[in-house]
Every structure is written in structure tokens, then in C-alpha cells.
Amino acid sequence: MPKLTINGKEVEVPEGTNLIEAAKAAGADVPHYCYHPALSIAGQCRLCMVDIDKVPRPQIACNIQAAEGMVVHTETEQVKETRRSMMEFHLINHPLDCAVCDQAGECFLQIYYMKHGLYDPRMTDEKVHKPKAVPLGPHVILDAERCILCSRCVRYCDEVTHTGELGIFHRGDHSEIGLFPGKTLENKYSGNVIDICPVGALTDRDFRFQVRVWYLDTAKSVCNGCARGCNIEVHTNKHRTHHNEGRRVARLKPRFNADVNKWWICDAGRYGFKWIDDKSRLAQPLHRVGAQATEVSWDRALPELVTTLQRTRPEEIGFLASPQMSNEDLWVLRRLAEQLGVRNVDFRVPPRAPGDEDSFLIRADKNPNSRGAELLGIGPGQGALDAAGMLRAAREKRLKLLWVFHHDLWAAAWPEAEVLEALEGAETVVFQGTNANDASARAHLVLPSAAYVEREGTFTNFEGRVQRFRTALTPPGEAWPDWMILSFVGKALGFQDSVFAAERSEQVFNALAKTVPAFAGMTYRGIGDAGATVKA
Amino acid sequence: MSENKTSEKIFTRNFHLADSHTLRLYRETGGYTALPKALRMEPAAITEEVKKANLRGLGGAAFPTGVKWGFIPKGSTEPKYLVVNADEGEPGTFKDRYLMERDPHALIEGMVIAARAIGSHTGFVYIRGEYVKPWRVLDGAVKEAYAAGLLGQNIQGSGFDFDIVLHRGAGAYICGEETGLLSSLEGKKGWPKIKPPFPAIKGAFGHPTIVNNVETIMAVPHIINRGAAWFAGLGTKSQGGTRLYSVSGHVVVPGVVEAPVSVTLRQLIYDRCGGIRGGKKLKAVVPGGSSAAILTPDEIDIQMDVEGPKSKGSMIGSAGIIVMDETVSIPEALMVVARFYAHESCGQCTPCRESTGWIYKMSRRIIEGKGRKEDLDTILDVAKRGAGTTICAFYDGAVGPYISYIEKFRSEFEDLIMRSAHA
Numbered sequence: 001m002p003k004l005t006i007n008g009k010e011v012e013v014p015e016g017t018n019l020i021e022a023a024k025a026a027g028a029d030v031p032h033y034c035y036h037p038a039l040s041i042a043g044q045c046r047l048c049m050v051d052i053d054k055v056p057r058p059q060i061a062c063n064i065q066a067a068e069g070m071v072v073h074t075e076t077e078q079v080k081e082t083r084r085s086m087m088e089f090h091l092i093n094h095p096l097d098c099a100v101c102d103q104a105g106e107c108f109l110q111i112y113y114m115k116h117g118l119y120d121p122r123m124t125d126e127k128v129h130k131p132k133a134v135p136l137g138p139h140v141i142l143d144a145e146r147c148i149l150c151s152r153c154v155r156y157c158d159e160v161t162h163t164g165e166l167g168i169f170h171r172g173d174h175s176e177i178g179l180f181p182g183k184t185l186e187n188k189y190s191g192n193v194i195d196i197c198p199v200g201a202l203t204d205r206d207f208r209f210q211v212r213v214w215y216l217d218t219a220k221s222v223c224n225g226c227a228r229g230c231n232i233e234v235h236t237n238k239h240r241t242h243h244n245e246g247r248r249v250a251r252l253k254p255r256f257n258a259d260v261n262k263w264w265i266c267d268a269g270r271y272g273f274k275w276i277d278d279k280s281r282l283a284q285p286l287h288r289v290g291a292q293a294t295e296v297s298w299d300r301a302l303p304e305l306v307t308t309l310q311r312t313r314p315e316e317i318g319f320l321a322s323p324q325m326s327n328e329d330l331w332v333l334r335r336l337a338e339q340l341g342v343r344n345v346d347f348r349v350p351p352r353a354p355g356d357e358d359s360f361l362i363r364a365d366k367n368p369n370s371r372g373a374e375l376l377g378i379g380p381g382q383g384a385l386d387a388a389g390m391l392r393a394a395r396e397k398r399l400k401l402l403w404v405f406h407h408d409l410w411a412a413a414w415p416e417a418e419v420l421e422a423l424e425g426a427e428t429v430v431f432q433g434t435n436a437n438d439a440s441a442r443a444h445l446v447l448p449s450a451a452y453v454e455r456e457g458t459f460t461n462f463e464g465r466v467q468r469f470r471t472a473l474t475p476p477g478e479a480w481p482d483w484m485i486l487s488f489v490g491k492a493l494g495f496q497d498s499v500f501a502a503e504r505s506e507q508v509f510n511a512l513a514k515t516v517p518a519f520a521g522m523t524y525r526g527i528g529d530a531g532a533t534v535k536a
Numbered sequence: 537m538s539e540n541k542t543s544e545k546i547f548t549r550n551f552h553l554a555d556s557h558t559l560r561l562y563r564e565t566g567g568y569t570a571l572p573k574a575l576r577m578e579p580a581a582i583t584e585e586v587k588k589a590n591l592r593g594l595g596g597a598a599f600p601t602g603v604k605w606g607f608i609p610k611g612s613t614e615p616k617y618l619v620v621n622a623d624e625g626e627p628g629t630f631k632d633r634y635l636m637e638r639d640p641h642a643l644i645e646g647m648v649i650a651a652r653a654i655g656s657h658t659g660f661v662y663i664r665g666e667y668v669k670p671w672r673v674l675d676g677a678v679k680e681a682y683a684a685g686l687l688g689q690n691i692q693g694s695g696f697d698f699d700i701v702l703h704r705g706a707g708a709y710i711c712g713e714e715t716g717l718l719s720s721l722e723g724k725k726g727w728p729k730i731k732p733p734f735p736a737i738k739g740a741f742g743h744p745t746i747v748n749n750v751e752t753i754m755a756v757p758h759i760i761n762r763g764a765a766w767f768a769g770l771g772t773k774s775q776g777g778t779r780l781y782s783v784s785g786h787v788v789v790p791g792v793v794e795a796p797v798s799v800t801l802r803q804l805i806y807d808r809c810g811g812i813r814g815g816k817k818l819k820a821v822v823p824g825g826s827s828a829a830i831l832t833p834d835e836i837d838i839q840m841d842v843e844g845p846k847s848k849g850s851m852i853g854s855a856g857i858i859v860m861d862e863t864v865s866i867p868e869a870l871m872v873v874a875r876f877y878a879h880e881s882c883g884q885c886t887p888c889r890e891s892t893g894w895i896y897k898m899s900r901r902i903i904e905g906k907g908r909k910e911d912l913d914t915i916l917d918v919a920k921r922g923a924g925t926t927i928c929a930f931y932d933g934a935v936g937p938y939i940s941y942i943e944k945f946r947s948e949f950e951d952l953i954m955r956s957a958h959a
Contacts, residue, residue, distance in 0.1 A: 043730040044884045046925050057924050063730050085921040089890040122914055125897040149883060168725065168883065171708070173893030175883030 004070040019061035019072055020048055028074045031083060031112050033090075033198045034150040035062040038263050039159055042151050047086045047112070051076045058082045080116070087117035093128045093173055094199075095145045103200030105213040109148070130176050136166075137185030139267055140193055140202050144176040147201035153177065153193040160264070161360075163187040177201065188362060191270045192263070195253060206271060207251045210244035211237045219472035220255060220529060222459050224324060224452050225269035226355070227365040229461030230254060230261035231529075232269070234453050234472040247277045248473050249453060257530055260465060266362050273453075276473075280435040282448035283477025293446070298478060298488075305445055306492045308428050312401045314341035318390035321347040321378050322406035322433075323367035326457030327466065328508040329482035330369070330376045331516075332499050333405075336486050339495040343381030344390050344399070347373045350413040363462055368452075372460030375518045375534060388414065391422040402426040404443070405482065406433040432485060449482050450475035456505045457481070458527065460534060466522060467531035483508055544770070546758050546778050547751065548794040551638045557673050559680040562641035568686060570757035574649040575694040577760075582653035586756065588764035590776030595621055595712075595749030596825065596854045597929075598775070598842045607736035608654045608744050617745040618651045618659040619721065620753055622674075623705050623712035625664055626825035627876060628856030631780035632750040634792050636663075636670035639754065640677035644700065646753035648691060649760055651698045654746050659700045661750075662717050665707040675702055709880035713928045714747045716882065727884045728928035751780060771797045775841040785859035786813045797841035801831070804840065805859055816861040820944070824853025826873050827933030829940035830866075850936070866945040867952055870937060871899040877934035887922035888931035894918060895938055907953035912942055 003012045006019075006026035013022045021037070023030045033045035041063045049058035053071035058079055061072075073079065090109065098104050130144035154166045154177065165183040168175050179185065185193070194204045216235045223230040233253045237244055244250060252273055254265040275281075285301035286293045296304075309317065319337050321330060330347075337345045347370070357364035380386045385393055391409075393399035395418065402422070409419045423429050423442040431443035434451045454475040460466045475481075480488075483505065490500035502508045506524040513519040518534040526532065550556040550565055562568065574582055587602030608616060620643065624632040636643060647659045663671045678700050681687040689697050708726045710716040715729035718740050729735075739745020755777055759767045768776035781793045781804055788810030795808065801823055805811065812818050818833045823840070829850040838844035845852045860869065878896035883889045895918060898911045919938040922931055942949055 041730060043927055044886065046886050049925070063732075082921075082925070086886060086925075089886045089922070092890050092894055122910075123894060124908070125894070125901065128893065148886070149889065171710075171883045172878050172881035173883070173889050175889060 002066045002068040002070070004066050004068070004072060006072045007074055013066050017066045019050055019064050019066060022066040023050070023061065023072070023074055030061050030074050031108075031116055032062060033108060033148055034152060036152050036155075036196055036263075039152060039155040039196075042155065045086070045090070045148065045150050047083060047090070049079060049082045049086070050074045051079050083112075083116040084119055087113055088119055088122070090148050091117070091121075092123040093145075094148070095127065097143070097146060097200065101143075101146065101200040102203045102208040102213075103146075103197075107200055108198040128173050130174075134178075135205065136179055136202075137190050139191050139205055139271065140185050141205050141208065142177060143201055143203070144178070146199050147177050148199055149175055149177070150198060152196045152198070153202060156193055156196060157185070157187070160192070161187045161189050166193075188266050188268070188358065189264055189360070191267045192254065192265070195263070204251065210247070211240055211250050215239045215243075216250055217472070219453070219470045221252075221453060221469040221472065222368065222467045223252070223265060223269040224368040224459070225266070225272045225366065227363040227367060227370055227462035228261065228361050229368055229459050229465065229467050229531075230265045230269055230361060231257040231467065231531075232265060236453075236472050238473070247274075249273050249276050259530065260461065260467075261361055264361065268362070275435055276451045276453060278435060280437070281451075281476050281479075282434060282436055282440065282446060283479055284448060285478065286440075286443075286446035288444050288446070298480075301445060301447060302488055302492055305430060305447075305489060308401060308430075308445075309340060309489070309493065312428075314343065316398070316400040317342045318344040318385060318393070318399050318402045319346075320349070320387055320390060320402065320404045320407060321345060321373065322349075323347050323365075323370040323373050324406050324452075325369060325373075325482050326452070326469075326505070327369065327372045327376060327460060327512060327519075328457045328505045329486065330373055330378050331508055331512040332483040332486040332490070332502075334376055334378060335497050335499050336490045336495070339490060339493070339497060343384035344393075345378055345384070346380055346387040346390065347378045348387050349407050349409065352411055352413050365462065368459040368461070371462050371464060372458075372466075375460060375464075376512065376516060391418065394422040394426040397425050399425075400427040401430070402428070403430040403432065404439050406449070408437040408439060410438040432482065434479070447485055448475075448477065448479035449485065450479045454479070455481040457483070458505075458509055458524070461531075464518070464534040464536070465531040466519070466527055466534060468524070468527050468529075481505070544778070545794050546770075547635060547639070547642075547754060547780055548792070551634065556638045557640050557677060559641055559677065559684060562639070566761075567641050567757075568645055570760035571645050571648055571686065572692055572694075574652055574760050575692060575696055577652075579653045579655060582649060582760065585764045586653070586759055589755075589759040589767035590764075590771060590774075591752065591755055591759065591767065592775045592842060593749055594751040594755070594779055594855070596626065596827075598852060601748065601752055604736065604748075605650070605654050605746055607734065608746065609737065612744060615658065615741075615743045616654055616656040617740045617743060618647060618654060618656040619718065619740060619745055619747045620647060620659065620661040620750055621712060621714065621717055621747055622661050622663040622667070622670070622750045623717060624667070624750070624854075625709040625712045625880075626827065626854045626856055627873070628782060628784055628822060628858040629825045629854040630782045630784075631792050631855070633667055633670050635750050635754055635780070636667070636674050640674045641681065642754045642757060643674065643750055644677060644681050644687065646756040647700060648687065648696075648698050649756050650746070650748065650753055652696055654744075656746070657697050657699065659698065660703050660721055660740070661700065662703050662705060662711070662721055664712070665705040671702060671704055678702065708882070709876075710882040710928075710930060713930060716928065717747065718745065725882075727882050728930070730927050772839055772841045772843070774843045779855055781840065782854070782856045783809045783859065784857070786816065786861035786864075787811065787859050788813050795840070798839050801836040801838055801840055801844070801857070804857060805836065809859075812859070812861050814861075816863065818859065819862045819864055820860045820866065822856070822858040822860075822937075824851045825856035826858070826876065827851070827936050828853045829936040830944060832944055849940070866941055866948050867899070867902055870941040871896070871903045873937045873941075874899040874934075877930075881930065881934075885926040885928075885931070888926045888934070891918050891922040891931065892934055895934075902949060902952055902956075905952070905956050906958050907949075907956045908958050909953055911953065912946065912949055916942055
């Protein structure tokens with residue numbers, strides 16, 4: 001653990017720490033483009049220069065490791081002058097596209113020019129022109145003129161995904177990023193190059209020109225695309241609702257978590273949010289009689305459900321929960337099932353095709369909370385029916401009330417005809433979820449749920465890490481969080497359990513943590529931004 | 537002024553003989569006699585002999601060769617590589633081409649000895665792509681050496697194994713830079729590598745590697761045969777031996793000249809190359825390849841070792857001497873050299889990538905009669921700001937001409953700019 005002095009402040013950093021990171025530890029920001037902590041050192045942007053005592057000229061901080069007794073200065077006149085020069089070099093061939101460039105507001109050329117550049121331009125000759133708006137793959141578009149050749153994207157494809165689609169071609173100021181012949185940038189993690197590009201060279205085909213970044217709000221969240229639970233930020237557009245075809249979720253970005261996803265997310269997760277603003281969103285409870293579905297208020301839907309629950313024997317009721325539901329939802333569901341005496345509870349619906357998986361982030365289980373459901377005991381009681389058994393019983397008219405949470409049963413491994421027969425066999429089908437599907441179309445009562453970005457809660461990933469997601473948006477219409485709907489039902493049934501009186505997700509979580517041994521000792525706030533792991 | 541040391545030929549001693557590239561002739565003239573001697577020596581003793589000979593790298597950097605060999609980690613069991621830099625691309629330099637064409641076995645013998653010194657069993661010769669004939673000749677010589685048991689397994693019954701791989705470049709100046717060459721050799725884009733680590737610690741394919749120039753390696757058999765003291769005695773205090781000077785431009789007899797490093801630039805131009813062609817006046821000389829700062833006629837009484845050109849703010853570099861007579865337009869010469877550096881900058885480091893192109897545009901504009909009065913100061917400022925800020929020495933090399941051409945011949949540039957409507 002070398003001790004060194006940076007700008008007069010002594011810091012101790014782990015062996016092998018470079019001077020950019022060491023400076024950060026000392027509260028100093030060393031500007032840089034090509035350095036990225038996940039990638040090999042390139043040392044080519046030459047912006048991170050610092051002065052080191054006894055070394056005659058500034059040195060790049062990215063490739064120098066902190067050493068015992070080193071004395072470093074990040075703000076000397078020589079350093080500032082060097083940075084100004086480097087900014088001038090970076091910008092001489094950069095087009096002044098800021099007005100239309102989608103990186104505006106998030107561009108480190110702009111930011112560093114304002115902080116470290118501010119010079120009168122001397123370049124009066126014609127700039128070098130390079131290809132613009134070149135699609136590299138399904139998600140990424142290249143503007144080679146804006147590229148500053150930091151090579152982050154090239155190193156990412158070489159070192160992180162090991163797919164090697166990108167290279168730097170030509171020489172000198174004609175150098176440009178491009179695809180190797182016959183390649184397209186369509187690996188499963190291609191979108192990450194957009195995040196690590198410090199300028200507007202690589203932009204997102206889905207997001208570009210939809211809404212300016214300064215109109216966006218941000219919330220910390222967790223991807224619900226698979227059991228990994230990658231940490232993300234949800235960027236929402238609430239202020240320019242006429243932009244982006246009314247889509248409120250503008251984009252998802254990875255959020256660093258050293259133990260889960262580091263800096264990355266997969267493309268499936270990044271672009272798998274369109275359902276949130278899809279026309280199929282359920283915003284109002286529906287009551288169906290025959291072929292006629294009518295929008296009703298919760299004041300009518302809840303008593304209808306309560307009455308049905310009351311008149312049906314517990315063994316004739318099945319709860320088909322979902323691993324898309326949060327820990328809080330599942331806990332209230334379990335308490336409700338217990339209070340009702342319902343023992344036919346399950347969440348396992350096998351998908352029609354097995355999910356893809358790799359050795360990096362993507363998990364075969366496409367649900368964010370299967371582990372949570374297991375730990376919270378969401379499963380059939382002894383002698384009770386599992387998911388397949390419930391459908392069979394419904395087909396055989398032994399199960400009268402089937403409460404389906406979120407599942408699109410037509411996407412399951414079960415034959416469609418059997419699913420249809422089951423839904424037609426039950427006297428009452430209740431569908432609770434975010435989006436309409438073939439199951440909701442056959443439900444007698446449809447209860448609209450808030451999407452995970454419209455509420456808060458926790459998921460437990462496949463490694464047992466409990467992670468919080470925060471509210472980014474308000475739910476559409478009268479959609480509510482699942483746990484809240486279940487609480488209202490419990491309360492309406494007159495059950496005294498304290499979770500039915502909860503007003504916030506936090507209260508539900510803290511209650512479950514007191515009861516379920518795996519969660520013992522956890523608190524909602526104690527989970528923090530990085531998550532906390534359950535007891536094995 | 538006459539030369540103050542022997543004019544004995546070492547590198548070029550067989551150049552005049554027919555079949556000088558063959559194993560037969562090389563052996564007949566004393567070749568491959570250093571090899572058995574070296575194979576009986578301890579590796580450290582070979583390195584020590586090269587150190588004492590005061591042999592400096594003859595590719596351009598002039599780093600002491602024996603010292604460089606000593607950087608290979610002691611006791612390392614990793615594979616070690618010897619790489620010969622035959623990517624001769626410095627404008628004005630063409631000596632290695634002659635060496636490989638006319639005396640290839642001296643290179644092979646030198647490589648085996650150097651490999652023995654550093655503990656390498658594989659050597660690469662990275663040859664400039666355009667050098668077709670040198671490659672063919674060297675390829676033939678390598679085959680001859682294998683057939684004669686001078687390469688391969690158990691060389692001359694010594695138990696020492698050494699193989700040579702010839703690798704042809706694809707035509708990029710930067711691939712003559714030590715680490716750019718290694719990147720290219722590894723099959724990657726020819727971009728210089730960030731240091732540390734240095735090649736002696738982590739070089740080709742991640743293993744300890746020594747990179748030496750063709751001429752440097754070819755000096756080794758002579759040092760082993762005739763001793764370090766003899767070699768050192770041929771030179772000056774700062775550098776031993778003789779070397780080849782590539783002389784081009786407006787001299788009566790251009791070509792490759794071998795001379796002790798104590799020779800002066802004036803002697804090379806006037807005594808060895810017959811003076812300025814057509815009786816014209818000397819205007820300027822580049823002493824060490826295009827990267828070297830230009831010298832004026834009053835600066836040519838310098839010894840052509842490491843220290844001589846340095847004393848005038850220039851460098852000996854690859855010893856490529858470009859002589860310019862009074863008819864040469866220095867602004868045009870700068871434009872030509874600026875075009876070369878803009879074209880050959882690998883594009884890796886920002887200051888080099890951007891400045892070389894920018895300076896070329898400004899220098900071209902001046903020649904086209906569109907110069908602005910601020911252009912000269914801008915070129916000087918841009919050149920100085922970028923100097924010393926890059927991964928390799930390419931840009932520092934480019935800065936030599938940028939600054940010296942303008943500082944020493946400023947009035948010529950100003951005359952052109954004065955005539956411009958944009959001034």
C-alpha cells in the first residue's frame with residue numbers, strides 16, 4: 001500500500017493503482033479519454049498528464065503506478081498548459097456538430113473544453129472529413145468525424161466481449177474506427193460501446209434524436225431481464241412528453257456494481273423495456289362477463305375479487321405467482337395465501353424455449369426474482385398443486401379460482417390448447433399484471449400492476465444478492481404495485497396481518513426480513529445501492 | 537581536412553566481390569570464424585565484450601548495445617527473442633539494404649552470437665516490405681546457413697539451438713519503431729507499445745526481447761573476432777567502430793560510405809562524396825535521416841559520431857545524410873518532409889496524429905502561395921507543444937525538421953508568405 005502525496009494531500013492506495021485513480025482518492029480529477037478502468041491502458045489521448053517531482057516533463061497518469069513517496073501535482077501551470085494543448089489537438093479535426101450531436105450534454109469534449117481548454121482556435125484549414133452516420137450493427141451508429149480515436153470501443157470488443165469486430169483503420173489524421181470486413185457489431189453486449197465512448201462518435205440507434213439528455217430524469221434500478229439483476233439507471237422523459245412518441249422510458253444505462261455487472265449490461269436488457277410504454281399496458285381494472293370486458297374502478301374490482309375468494313374453498317383456489325414480482329409482492333402474496341388457507345401456490349412456469357446463457361452476464365432464467373421466490377417459500381404446500389397441477393385441476397374443473405400474476409401462459413412450455421382449456425375450465429380467472437396478453441384476454445377480472453420502474457422494491461438475484469430498484473415514473477392510470485393490490489385484498493378480507501397495513505415497500509421488506517431466516521438482519525435502507533447478500 | 541583514423545573497411549569489405557552474398561565467399565573471406573569462438577564463450581562474456589567495444593545502436597537511437605542486452609532478466613526461463621530491425625524506412629537512409637544484399641551471412645552470424653549472449657533460441661528479421669531483393673538474398677543465405685548447420689539444432693555441435701524467421705513488413709514507417717515493429721510482428725496494427733514495460737522485459741509475444749538494427753548486429757562478429765579494444769579504438773570516446781553513412785542529394789558521388797565515426801561531415805561531403813554537384817554551393821545538410829535537425833554550411837565541421845551532430849542541436853540518427861545545394865527551396869523541402877510525417881504518423885497518440893496533419897496543411901498552403909503571417913509561429917508552437925508527449929519518438933523526430941527548417945531559414949518562408957494575398 002504505497003503512500004504518496006497528490007496536490008499536497010497524502011493518500012495511501014492499493015499496490016498497482018495508477019495515478020488517475022490515486023488522484024481520485026485524493027479528491028483530484030485528472031481528465032482522460034482513453035483510460036477506462038475495465039480496459040487495458042492505451043495511453044494515447046495524452047490528456048491525463050500530471051507533474052511528478054524529479055521528472056522533467058509531464059507524464060501520463062494512466063500508465064504510471066503510485067509509488068511510495070511519489071509527489072504528484074495535477075494542477076500546475078505546466079499541466080494546465082499541456083491539457084490545453086491536448087484539447088486543441090483533439091478538437092482541430094472535430095466537427096462542430098454539437099447542435100445536432102446526440103452526445104451534447106454528455107460529451108467529454110465539451111466538458112473538458114470548458115474545464116481545461118478555452119483557447120482561441122488557430123486551425124483555419126479544411127478539417128479532415130470522415131464517414132458520418134454509419135450503422136455498425138443493430139444498435140450502434142458511428143460518426144467517424146466525431147471520433148477522437150481513444151480506442152475504448154476497440155479494446156472493449158477485444159478484451160471484454162472477445163468478439164473483435166472493430167479496428168482502427170488508416171493512419172495519421174485519417175485514422176478512423178471501423179468494422180473489419182464481413183463483421184457487424186452485433187454481439188450480445190454491443191450497446192456498451194455507446195456508454196464508454198466519451199464523445200459523440202458512437203450513438204444509440206434507438207435513442208438518438210428522440211429526446212435531449214438534459215430533459216431526462218434518472219433513477220437507480222435493477223434490470224428485470226434475467227436472474228443476474230444488473231444494476232441500471234432508468235432514464236425517463238417526463239418533461240417533453242411529445243418527444244419520442246410519448247415513450248416515457250428513454251433508455252436504460254448500466255450502473256456500476258463491482259459484484260454484479262461491473263460497467264456493463266447486455267443488449268437484451270438494455271433494449272428490453274419497450275413493454276413499459278407499450279399500448280398493451282393495463283391501466284384500469286377490467287371486469288369481463290362473457291365476451292364483454294368493462295373498465296371498472298378499484299372500488300368495484302376489489303369487492304368482486306373479495307367476494308369470489310370468500311365463496312371459494314381454499315383448495316379450489318390457485319395462486320400462480322411470478323418471479324417477475326418483487327420480494328415484497330411475493331411476501332404479501334404468501335401472507336395472503338396463508339391467511340386464506342390457500343396452499344396451491346407456485347411461480348414456476350417453464351418457458352417454451354430455454355433461455356440463452358453465457359459465461360459473462362446473461363442467465364438462462366429470464367426472471368429477476370426466482371431466487372427470491374424460492375427463499376420466500378412461494379411453492380405448493382404439502383400435497384398441494386404446483387403450477388402445472390393447477391392448470392390440470394382447472395381443466396378438470398377441480399380448481400375454481402385461478403389467480404395468474406403477470407404470466408403470458410401462451411409463451412409457456414405447456415400446449416396452448418391445454419392452457420386455453422384450463423382458463424376456460426376455471427369458474428373465475430383473475431389476471432394481475434402490467435400488460436395485456438392472451439391470459440388477460442380470458443380473465444374475468446383484470447388487475448393492473450405497476451411496472452418495476454413505476455414503484456420501488458427489491459429483487460434477489462441468482463447469487464442471493466438482494467437489490468433495490470427505485471421509482472422512476474408514476475404508474476399509468478390506476479395501476480398499483482402488486483404488493484399494494486394484495487394488501488388491499490387482505491385488508492378487505494379483514495385479515496389483521498401487519499403487512500396488509502403497510503404503506504410503503506420498505507415496511508413490507510423489513511417485515512419479511514424479520515421472518516424469513518435468509519433475509520435476517522437486513523433492512524431496506526441497509527441494502528444500499530450495491531445490494532446485500534442473503535444468508536446461504 | 538583528412539580523416540584522422542584508419543579507413544579500414546569492416547562492413548563493406550566484401551561489397552566489391554562478386555557472390556559476396558554467398559556462404560562460400562563469406563567463409564573464404566574469414567566469415568563464420570567468430571561463431572565457434574562465441575559458442576565457446578560464456579553468454580555474459582559476449583555481452584561484456586560488446587559493451588567494451590562501445591558499440592552503439594546504429595538504427596537511430598544510438599543506445600549502447602551491450603547495455604541493452606544486459607536488460608534481459610537474469611535467470612528468466614521464459615522464451616527470449618532476438619529481433620533484427622530491417623525495416624529501414626527513414627528518408628535518406630539506405631545502408632541496411634546494401635548490407636543485407638551484399639553480406640547477409642554477416643547478419644546471420646551476428647544474430648547467432650547475439651542470441652547466444654541473451655539466451656534466445658528464436659530470432660526474427662523484420663524486413664521492410666519494399667525491400668524485395670534484400671529479403672530474397674537473405675532468405676537464400678538463411679537456407680544456406682541451415683544446410684551448413686550454422687542455424688537450427690545444436691549449431692556446430694555446441695548444443696546451442698537457434699532459428700531465424702524472416703518477416704516482411706507491409707510498408708509502414710512506424711513499423712521500424714522498436715515497439716511498433718513488435719506489434720506488427722505479432723500480427724497487430726503497427727502501433728508502438730506504451731512503455732513501461734520495455735521490450736527487454738515484455739517484448740514480442742509478451743516475452744523478453746532485444747531489438748537491434750541490421751548494422752548493429754553485423755558489427756558483432758567483427759568485435760568477437762578482433763576484440764573490443766580494436767573496435768572501440770576505431771571510433772571516438774562516445775562511440776566505437778565504423779559505420780555506414782547513406783549520402784544522398786546534391787553530391788557528386790552519392791551512395792553508401794563506410795567510415796570511422798570520427799569522420800567529419802565535411803569530409804564525408806567533400807572528400808568521400810566528391811563535393812557539391814555542378815560546382816554549386818552547399819545550402820544545408822540533414823546529418824542523420826529526415827528526422828534530424830537541418831545544419832547550415834558553417835555547422836559541418838563535426839565528427840559524425842553520437843556527440844557531433846548533437847553539439848549542433850541535431851542528431852546522428854541513422855546516419856542518412858541529405859545534402860542540399862543552393863537551388864533547394866527550404867519551404868518546399870519542409871512541405872515534403874511534413875507530408876511524409878503526416879502520411880506515416882500511425883494515428884495512435886493525439887498530438888502526433890493531429891499535429892502532423894495540421895503542420896503539413898500549413899506548410900503546403902505556404903508553398904501554394906496562401907500562407908498567412910501567423911503560420912510560421914503556429915507551426916513552431918504546435919511542434920514544440922507536441923514534442924515529448926507521445927508514446928514513441930516519431931513525433932519528436934518530426935519536430936526536428938519542423939523547427940530547424942523554419943528557425944534556420946525563416947526569411948525564405950517569410951518571402952513566400954509576403955507574396956501571399958492571405959498574409
